[in-house]
Amino acid sequence: MQCIFVNDKPIYLTTTVEKETDFKNFLLKDVNIDLVLQTISKKSINSVRLIGHDKDKLMKAFKKKLPNVIAGGGKVLNNKGDILFIYRNDKWDLPKGKAEKKETIEETAIREVAEETGVDGLKIVKPLPVTYHVFKRNGKSKLKITHWFEMYSDFEDELQPQINEGITKVEWLNEKAAKQALSNSYANIKLLF
Structure with missing residues (x-):
């Protein structure tokens, strides 16, 4: 089952129809996405399931x-x-941040990390899962597809939050502090841990 987050609530892409409880089912093929987003915003709904026939084509259709x-x-x-x-x-x-034209996704990831934190000397170790979330910009809903990478840096200088992007702090967190930070983070970030 693939998952797209809307304000930390999941939209699941699935081929399995289950009896509705605290979630709603819709057929993916001809669903009105605005109706899905309205439905998932209700307090009584914990998730939405979009049902298709071919599990390999669910994300492409979404x-x-x-x-x-x-x-x-x-x-x-x-x-x-x-x-x-x-x-x-x-x-x-x-x-993380948006890809620019003529940039590989790896170049995007390294550039965005450096811009948002001031860290340099970044090396990609391995790819991590891709995450999906729906957000609103200028009144229009969009799907953000984020390609994540585990990286390494031996950077020890002062961290520099990118204030003009709304970043107020940048910190290296040990395992215990990271666990605590994740309790006040986003569902798609928690998937990476």
């Missing part, structure tokens, strides 16, 4: 429902095993 924004980001570790977090909109997050 991507056609909304404009796509491609982004890259990083879960960066240092030589102590600490993880680089940013603090924005009263939540802990990982650095």
